[in-house]
Amino acid sequence: MSPNYSPVTEQVVRDLAEILGKSNVAVDLEKRIAYSYDEVPRFYWDRDYIAEAVVFPETTEHVAAVMKYANEHVIPVTPRGAGTGLSGGAVPFAGGIVLSFEKMRRILELDRKNLTITVEPGVVTAEITKAAQKEGLLYAGDPCSGDASFIGGNVAENAGGNKVVKYGTTGNSVLALEAVLADGTVTWFGGKRRKDATGYDFAHLIVGSEGTLAVVTKIILKLLPLPGKVVDLLVPFPDVHSAIDFAPLIQSEGKVIPSSIEFMDGKSIRLAERFLNTVLPYDDAGAHLIIQLEGNDPDVLADDMERIGDLCMSYGALEVFVADNRTTRDKLWKARKCLAEAIMAYYPKYSLEDLVVPTSEIPKLMAETTRLCEKYGVQEANFGHVGDGNMHVNILFPEERPDWHEIIEGLLDELYEFTAGIGGTLSGEHGIGLKRQKYMCRVMDQAQMDLISRVKTAFDPKEILNPGKMIRCREREGGPVLSG
Ligand SMILES: Cc1cc2nc3c(=O)[nH]c(=O)nc-3n(C[C@H](O)[C@H](O)[C@H](O)COP(=O)(O)OP(=O)(O)OC[C@H]3O[C@@H](n4cnc5c(N)ncnc54)[C@H](O)[C@@H]3O)c2cc1C
Structure with missing residues (x-):
């Protein structure tokens, strides 16, 4: 201490x-x-x-x-x-x-006129989705961990998930926050209003601040009309590159914004099958994309589906499977959502990464990941929110190795540097926390690091709120001081 x-x-x-x-x-x-x-x-x-x-x-x-x-x-x-x-x-x-926050778990209000829901931070994310659905409304936050994670954690990490392509991250759904400042002062940032040009946008400074600036005690979230029909397409590709090269074309050539564009490489497909004891179509494919389309007009949706299906086939897809009923859709998403847990179950040592790059750079990121895994003699399994350029690169050690820590350090050092060089950054949705703070100077210059320190000091002069996160805390005469 x-x-x-x-x-x-x-x-x-x-x-x-x-x-x-x-x-x-x-x-x-x-x-x-x-x-x-x-x-x-x-x-x-x-x-x-x-x-x-x-x-x-x-x-x-x-x-x-x-x-x-x-x-x-x-x-x-x-x-x-x-x-x-x-x-x-x-x-x-x-x-x-x-x-x-496990005892602060009440849904306080669902306001149909303003299309908002007001919740305490300990409400499980999926409970918000269900409460909104009951009223024919959509809460767009959809992290894979949504059956367990709390909305307060989602806000603090600016969680992403499977619907970011269309609806944005958790922050896009946040209209207002009740916050307790470090000295115990209670204040509201934002309100039920849809726009606000009055002063600094403190609510969205708190979003993603990982509990280092203030404690969130109530949240007002935006709701949307629930789409009448949802269809998922499972699209196997022969290899990783044909899948990731194709992904950005879904919007630019397909002329539609899907609610999800998710990616699993071949190793991830097999991991999901083993973990769930199930069989997925084309499980020997090099990669799968899951494309979710939604809408109210069945004819328009059918047109979109056909156009995207044709596009997939013309860019080398092996097949297009349509999941349009609850059971097949659930099966698909279970496979995608279980992957982090599957890795945790089967590998004695691993590192789950959360890199995000401009979508056009994903092929380069994947090629470099493979090169580095070969160089360091480790395995990889990659999946993620390819529609957002957010790849969960996973470095896997199939056996215990005493030098695993050095390998991870060396590999991540090179991978983060490469990612920064192609316009990417350390984390798209999991945050910096304790794990990545020492790499912050790879993606932020000194001016930004100093600003972070000064913002932190303005909110929390004694540095009592979640110390050691985001940027390193070191001792200096007169008390703990943040530094890069
Ligand atoms: C299997 C699996 C799948 C996942 N999939 C996704 C995904 O698809 N997308 C995604 O974004 N993440 C994903 N995650 C990561 C994780 O679920 C998210 O980061 C989530 O937002 C964390 O919520 P939590 O309630 O568990 O927060 P915690 O892990 O408990 O805390 C996270 C951070 O929030 C801060 N915090 C918590 N509550 C408050 C509060 N009330 N006020 C201020 N600060 C607070 C904590 O100090 C900490 O810094 C996944 C994790 C797992 C294990």
Whole structure:
């Protein structure tokens, strides 16, 4: 723990129990460990980062009182959603208090006139989708982890997912946030209005800030009319390159904006089959694309489907399978959505990456990934949101290797550098967290790094909010100071 932070003493625990009620404070080791990790495997870190206390606020007032107390006593606070993060964002790097949102899980309002839904941060993403659907409305956020992740975590990471091509990331659905600042002040950023040119856009500065600037306690999300009909096309290609070369043409030549354009390479297809104990069509293909189309007019949708199907075939697809009923569509999406879990299940060591490049550069990124995996003697399995240029490159070690950490470091160093050189960046949706902060200077110049430090200081002068994330925290005389 940083010597600049105060420890969580028995007195602190008593004070927290006074603020929140005894049942909302946990200090037993088992709970502290359980709430100190996300989905980045523990082997990734050089040591364990364990919370000194875990608290479970039930209201904004609880959160405000905890923050006020922590700020006064200079105790670090790490907000936590469902812990499905893939960047170590919810790992309590400096110990202190983990602020879990699992008890703030109410849907507060669905406003049909303004097409908004107001929720607490602990609502599971899929619950929002279901609540909207019940009213014939669409909540467009759709991360693959949506059955588990919390909306607060989605906002903090600016989560993407499978519908970004058409609807954008979580931030595009956020209209307003209730935030608790580091000193316990409660404020609202934004409102139910669809546009706002009044001052800085603080709501969207908080989106994607990974719990380093403020704690989100309520969220107003935009809803849309639910499309009447949805169709998924599963399109096998003979190899990775024909699939990724084709993907951008779906919009430019197909003249349609699909809601999803997803990609799985051959290895990912086989991994999904093994994990789900299922068989997918053309499972010996080099790659699959999943293209989702939606609309209200069945004739228009049928035309779009036919045009995209023909286009696929003219660019080398092996076949076009149409999934237009719930069962086949579910089967398809299960395969796509299980891939991160499949890798976690079968590989003793791996690194799940989240690179994003201009869509035209994906072929170069894939070629370089293969070259580097060959150079370092490791395997790759790649899948992702190809329609957004966001590829989940996965570096796989089929066996335990004592030098895995050095290999990963060397490989990622080269891969990130290459990605930056073709106009890409470190993460499209998983965030920087603890995992990628040391690479930030690869994609941001000193002016931007300094700005990040200054914004952080403006919001959180004592650096108690999620320290050690996004940019590195180092000690300097007079207290902890952020630096590149
Ligand atoms: C199998 C699998 C599939 C995935 N698929 C996708 C995908 O398709 N798209 C995608 O974008 N991500 C995906 N992810 C990553 C992950 O699910 C997302 O990053 C998600 O947004 C994290 O939500 P969470 O509730 O689990 O947050 P956590 O992991 O608990 O926390 C994430 C960050 O949010 C901060 N935070 C949490 N709540 C608050 C709050 N109320 N206020 C301020 N800060 C807060 C934490 O401090 C941390 O920095 C996947 C993960 C897995 C395991």
